[in-house]
Structure formats: C-alpha cells, structure tokens
Amino acid sequence: xxxxxxxxxxxxVLDREETRLLRAYQEPERRAVVKGFxxxxxxxxxxxxxxxxxxxxxRHDLLPLCDKRVVDFGCGCGARLRDLMRMGAAPxxxxxxxxxxxxxxxxxxxxxxxxxxxxxxxxxAFERGQFDVALNFTMMSSVLDDDxxxxxxxxxxxxxxxxxxxxxxxxxxxxxxxxxxxxYSTRAIRRLFPDWRVRAKSxxxxxxxSRVLNKCPGSYGLLHLVPLFRISLFAVLSRR
Ligand SMILES: C[S@@+](CC[C@H](N)C(=O)[O-])C[C@H]1O[C@@H](n2cnc3c(N)ncnc32)[C@H](O)[C@@H]1O
Numbered sequence: 513x514x515x516x517x518x519x520x521x522x523x524x525v526l527d528r529e530e531t532r533l534l535r536a537y538q539e540p541e542r543r544a545v546v547k548g549f550x551x552x553x554x555x556x557x558x559x560x561x562x563x564x565x566x567x568x569x570x571r572h573d574l575l576p577l578c579d580k581r582v583v584d585f586g587c588g589c590g591a592r593l594r595d596l597m598r599m600g601a602a603p604x605x606x607x608x609x610x611x612x613x614x615x616x617x618x619x620x621x622x623x624x625x626x627x628x629x630x631x632x633x634x635x636x637a638f639e640r641g642q643f644d645v646a647l648n649f650t651m652m653s654s655v656l657d658d659d660x661x662x663x664x665x666x667x668x669x670x671x672x673x674x675x676x677x678x679x680x681x682x683x684x685x686x687x688x689x690x691x692x693x694x695x696y697s698t699r700a701i702r703r704l705f706p707d708w709r710v711r712a713k714s715x716x717x718x719x720x721x722s723r724v725l726n727k728c729p730g731s732y733g734l735l736h737l738v739p740l741f742r743i744s745l746f747a748v749l750s751r752r
Pocket of ligand 1: 533537584585586587588589590591592609610611612615631632633634648649650651654655
C-alpha cells in the first residue's frame with residue numbers, strides 16, 4: 513500500500529472510532545464521570561493507584577516531580593493530572609489530550625495552567641521524547657479498534673523520553689453493563705508495547721461491590737486481598 517493510501521485508511525479508521533466514542537460519551541452515565549468523588553469508595557480507588565504511581569516514579573528515579581513533564585492520553589477533565597500536581601508536579605509541566613470537547617473545556621476551567629488540547633490521542637502534535645511520564649488511565653479501554661489502539665500506543669512510545677515511563681491503569685475484565693469498553697490483559701499491554709518491559713499488578717474492586725462495602729468500614733481492604741475481585745490492572749512500563 514502506498515503511504516498516501518495507508519494514511520487515508522488510517523484516517524478512515526480514526527474517524528469511525530471518533531464518531532463511536534463521541535456518541536458513547538453522550539450517554540448520561542458517561543457524563544457523570546466528570547463530577548469527581550461521591551463515595552468513600554471513589555477515594556479508596558484513587559488512593560490505591562496513587563500509591564502505585566508514587567512507587568513507579570520512585571523506582572524509576574522520577575521524584576521529585578517538580579521538573580518532570582507529564583502527559584495524560586485521554587485526560588478527560590484533568591483529574592489524574594491534578595493528582596500528579598499534589599505529588600509535586602508543576603502545572604505548567606502537565607499536558608493532556610482528549611477527544612470530548614466538554615471534558616477539555618472543564619479541564620481548562622479547573623486547571624487553566626495545564627496544556628490540554630482537543631484531539632485524538634492517536635495523532636498528537638507533541639514532540640518526540642518530550643515527556644518523562646505518559647499516562648493511560650482508563651482511556652485505552654474506551655478504544656475498541658485494534659488499529660487505533662496500536663496507533664495510540666505508538667504515539668505514547670514516540671513522545672516519552674528514552675528513560676521515561678508509561679503508567680497504565682485500566683480494566684482487566686469485561687464490564688457486562690458497558691459495551692463501549694473492553695479489557696486489556698498484561699499480555700495485551702505487552703503486545704501494544706513490544707519494546708517495553710511491563711510490570712503489572714491487579715488493583716481495585718468493582719464499584720458495585722464497593723458501594724455495598726462502603727457501609728462496613730475496613731471491608732474494602734479485606735476483600736481487596738482476593739485477586740479475583742480486583743477488576744483493574746496497574747502497570748509501569750519502562751523501555752527494555
Ligand atoms: C474513562 S475516561 C478517563 C479520563 C482520565 N484519564 C481520568 O482518569 O480521569 C476516558 C477518557 O479517554 C478519552 N478518550 C478515549 N479515546 C480517546 C482517543 N482516541 N483520543 C483521545 N481521548 C480519548 C475519553 O474522551 C475520556 O475522556
């Protein structure tokens with residue numbers, strides 16, 4: 513296939529996936545995601561991955577964060593970037609890209625010093641090797657097309673410095689109530705990033721279960737000890 517033909521096929525796939533995703537994010541329950549914490553469970557989840565983020569950064573000598581550049585692929589309204597700000601990152605070093613205009617608008621409103629742009633994570637204007645850390649936090653699970661997922665992974669690979677890392681937190685099981693998402697196993701992450709070492713751990717209980725556990729203090733931690741109940745994978749990716 514010529515370069516021109518492969519680019520237009522690529523653009524066709526991206527257009528189709530963008531249309532599907534924008535439609536999926538019109539649904540009311542998707543819109544609710546921008547609201548933030550509503551239960552103690554939301555806080556248990558975020559504390560669990562924040563601990564993992566800190567460990568990953570420390571292990572790869574990326575602390576303190578104040579002079580590190582971070583990009584969030586599928587940044588939504590910027591919640592994960594604000595988490596990193598609490599860990600010491602400077603707002604002017606925080607970047608994001610997202611496909612949904614309302615999310616980018618809200619991110620700009622909440623965090624005017626971040627550099628966020630509206631667009632597809634598969635084709636960004638970031639420079640090669642610009643970032644110390646790239647995040648995928650529940651973005652890749654929204655990508656149902658394998659070609660688009662590969663393009664996004666290649667884009668993350670391109671923009672991260674040789675000694676930088678990718679932090680991944682996403683579903684490991686299919687959500688039976690949401691046909692617009694899909695899970696990724698450790699093997700699937702490795703297939704997307706063949707040149708990277710992937711260290712993955714299962715993390716966090718399903719919201720349906722956690723809402724019930726909320727009423728019984730201490731029970732979240734207890735059930736979290738059972739690997740089968742943990743619905744997400746947290747992974748730290750570094751170059752081989
Ligand atoms: C579940 S939200 C997570 C948002 C954020 N990472 C967080 O943890 O709060 C997934 C986000 O990925 C975005 N997204 C999905 N596919 C995308 C793509 N191809 N390009 C850019 N953003 C995308 C969606 O618009 C949505 O805001």
